[in-house]
Amino acid sequence: MASPIGIFDSGYGGLTVFRSIAAQLPGYDYLYLGDNGRAPYGNRSFKTIHQYTWECVQWMFKQGCPLVVLACNTASAKALRTIQQQDLPNGYADKRVLGVIRPTAEVVGNYTKTKQIGVLGTTGTVQSGSYLLEIEHFFPELKVEQQACPLWVPLIENGEYDKPGADYFVQLYLDQLMQQSPNIDTILLACTHYPLLMDKIKAHVPAHVQVLAQGDIVAASLADYLARHMEIEQTLTKTGDRSFYTTIDDTDTFDHHASAFFKDIVKSRFVDVRECL
Template identity: 55%
Template sequence: MQNNHKGYIGVFDSGYGGLTILKEFQKRLPQYDYIYLGDNARAPYGTRSFEVVYQYTLECVEFLFAQGCEIIILACNTASAQALRTIQQKVLPIKYPGKKVLGVLRPSTEMVGELSKTKVVGVLATTGTVKSESYKIEIEKFTPGVKVVQQACPLWVPIIEANQHTTKEGEAIFKKDIDVFLEAHPKVDTIVLGCTHYPLIYNYLRSIIPAHIQLVTQGEIVAERLEDYLNRHTEISTRLNRGTTLQFYSSENSEDFKSYLKENDWGDQKVNHFTL
């Protein structure tokens, strides 16, 4: 059903990971109304085919537009890498003229190459994001001379989604992947966490990654770029409500999502069910 209320910023992720982006939006742009949609029932996206990722992402984007969103951020690197461009070029002009869908990948790639002194940048991401080579292409385009090395971490998102990321078993898997990556790429001095779920284990990763290696998360970067985008595109910003309301939707059990929010400093939030 079409919601007559207009003016939301939509934030979409395959699960909990996009909450790390939403948190930074609220810090930098607290005046706006937000709707968050987590497609937890179909997470992870990173191991799925291009066609499936596109179809799932499109369904979630259209749902958020139906709720009154004027602009949507794909706070999912896999969706940004595999679905964003097609949605922008083939769907928006025909079905949603004037509305916008942006990703999280480009803001990070524009500046990360400049952080590296050794000119070797690492990317930890899902299998889908790594296979797309989006990070490699974009970073090397923006910062010629930088070498990008990648590693897929297919078990990380399922572990985080199952809320097992603080267990000894979960941490052992994270450490094994990090050890393999650092041994293979000893010159890396900057690592991009190329999945919005990964900041949820930032403190543990920071404890096992040598201090001289910079660990780059996306939240602050994307929030800064969104603020800049809205300042430059007043045709969008003037349609956004300044009511500071926040709504949550999940395709999985709403009570599970609500419990996760409460356990992770979001307070006692109502969570609506997104019907697939």
């Protein structure tokens, strides 16, 4: 039986992280699951996000994944800790679930000269305070400003990210962020959807401001994790297989949008994770 690395997202955004992971670790088998049928997660409660995320993680375990990466900031912010501390010890002690917030927080301070950074994310991620807590742990000297961008994910998932109409909403939230502190010199895109807006974001910030996506950061962190945890690495199969699943039955629509995120052709299969538990 295959033992792929599982990569989970509430929708399409995790594919930007998957792309970076597959580029840095090309030999492994991968299984991607997008919970598009219940997306977006950004405005849902902690309880609901944990329930949905844990259902999907358990389904991925049943498909043979010994390791699952929550390539979703909202799930990482609102579900990861409960999964790691409460769910895994009850029957899944041999499995591992990782997120995207800590790997990013571990390095983000290395990019700023002014010691002031901005974090752009969904309402759920911003309200959770997870980035404030994690960055404080690794870089207590940093001043961190946050800005929720509730309209960006709908724009992206409806294919409007490269249209002229998106510019207004990109500038709106960037202006609100920079008004909090004009000395911000590093902006973190704390949502895996947002890299599709990268060109527009860069066009609306000063030239000296760095804009960081998470894909390469998370991929490097995962490579380091596997090197340090050979008991997990050795259980993973390595045939280069990539499987894609979605919780919407319109797989053609998923494949169309997913291919834009993944920068390659995606062919998915529908799954109802609740029926499989």
